[in-house]
Amino acid sequence: MTAAEHLAVKPCGPEVTFDRVSLTLGRTPILDNVSFNIRAGSVHALVGPNGGGKSSLIKTLLGQMPHQGELRLSWAAEPGLIGYVPQALEFDRGLPMTVDDFMAAMCQRRPAFLGLSKKIAPAIGDALERVGMQHKRKRRMGALSGGERQRVLLAQGLIPAPQLLVLDEPMSALDEAGAQVFERLLNDWQQSGVTVVWIEHDLAAVKRLADHVTGLNRQILFDGPPQQTLSPERLLSLFSTHPKPTGSAVS
Template identity: 80%
Template sequence: MSAIEPITLASQGPGVEFDAVGLTLGRTTILDQVSFKVRPGSVHALVGPNGGGKSSLIKTLLGQMPHHGRLNLHWAGAPGCIGYVPQALEFDRGLPMTVDDFMAAMCQRRPAFLGLSRHYAASIGQALERVGMQDKRKRRMGALSGGERQRVLLAQGLIPAPQLLVLDEPMSALDEAGIRIFEQLLLDWRTSGTTVLWIEHDLEAVKRLADHVTGLNRRILFDAPPEQALRPEALLQLFSTHPRSAAVTGSHA
C-alpha cells in the first residue's frame, strides 16, 4: 500500500495518556495538573482560549517542552510514526523554494537541492493531489496564499502515513474548498485507525467531526463527547475563566 493511500484498515494508532502534566516557566504556570486520555484511533479535539496552554501541551507531547507528570503513548504493537501539522509556516518568502522543494526537504533524507528522490516522488505527488495542490508544485512557497500554504502543510503531514497525528489549528487559514479537503482527510484518518489530536477554534467543526472534546484553560475544565462538552454553560466557563487563575497556586508548586 502507498504511504498515503486512504482507507484500507491500517494498524491502529496509539492511545495517549496525560497524567497530571504540569508546565511552569519562571513563576508562570502554563499547565496545571492536566490529566485526560485520547482513545486509540479516535479524533480528539482540544479547545480553549488563546493563552490557555493548548500549543504548550502539544509541545510536551512532541518532546519540545519540559514538564512534570507523566505522558504515555500506548501502542498496540511496535511504536509507529507520529505526524505534526503546525498552525503556520514561518519562512523568508523571498526564498526561491518551490512546493516540490519544500516537500522534498520535509519528506526525504536526500538534500532538497538534488530534487525529489524516486522513492518519494510518487507519494509526494499523491499527497499534493489529495490536498488540491498538484498543479502548483512548481510555484514558489512565498507566492502561495495562506490557505495554499496550509494545504501544503497538510500534504507533508501525510508522508509517511502517521499512526498518531497532531494538528495545531489546521483550519485557521483555509478557504471553503480547503476546509472541505481537510474534513475529508479527517474522515480518512478516522477510517484508517489513525489517532488524531486536533487543536481547533471552530467549535461547529469540532461538534460535527470530533469523537471527544477536552476543554483546556491552563487546567482541564471538561472532557466529554461533543454533545456534552460543547454545551453553552461549559463553553462560557471555559472562555470566561481567567487563564491565570490556575497559576496562583501552581506557581508555588
C-alpha cells in the same frame, strides 16, 4: 463514517494518557495538574482560549517541553510514526522555494537542491493530489495564499503515513474548499485508525467532526463527547479570563 463503522476500525494509533501533567515556564504556570485520556484511533479535539496551554500541551506530547507528571503512549504493537502539522509556516517569502522544493526538504533525507528522489516522489505526488495542490507544484511557496500554504503543510503531514497525528489549528487559513479537503483527510484518518490530536477554534467543526473534546485553560474544564459537552455554560467558563474548574469532568 457512522458510529458502527468507526467502532469496527482497528486502531493503528496509540492511546495517549496525560496523568497530572504540569508545566511552568519561569514563574508562569502553563499547565496545572492536567489529566485526561485520548482513545486510540479517535479524533480528539482540544479547545480553549489563546494562552490557555493547548500548544504547550502538544509540544509536551511531542517531547519538546519539560513537564511534571506522566505522559504515556500505549501502542497496540510496535511504536509507530508521529506526524505534526503546525498552525503556520514561517519563512522568507522571497526565497525561490517551490512547493516541490519544500516537500523535498520536509519529506526526504536527500538534499532538496538535488530534487525529489525517485523513492519518495510518488508519495509526494499523491499527498499533493489529496490536498488539491498537484497543479501548483512548481509555484513558489511565497506566491501561495495562506490557505494554499496550509494545504501544503497538510500534505507534508501525510508523509510518511503517521499513526499518531498532531494538528495545530489546521483550518485557521483554509477557505471553504480547503476546509472540505481537510474534512476528507480527517475521514481518511478515521477509517485508517489513526489517533488524531486536533487543536481547533472552530467549535462548529469540532462538534461536527470530533469524537471527543477536551476544554483546556491551564486546567481541564470539561472532557467528553462534543454534542453533549460543548454547552454555552461550559464554553463561557472555558473562555473566561480566570477559569475555575466546574467540578468533575464529563465522561
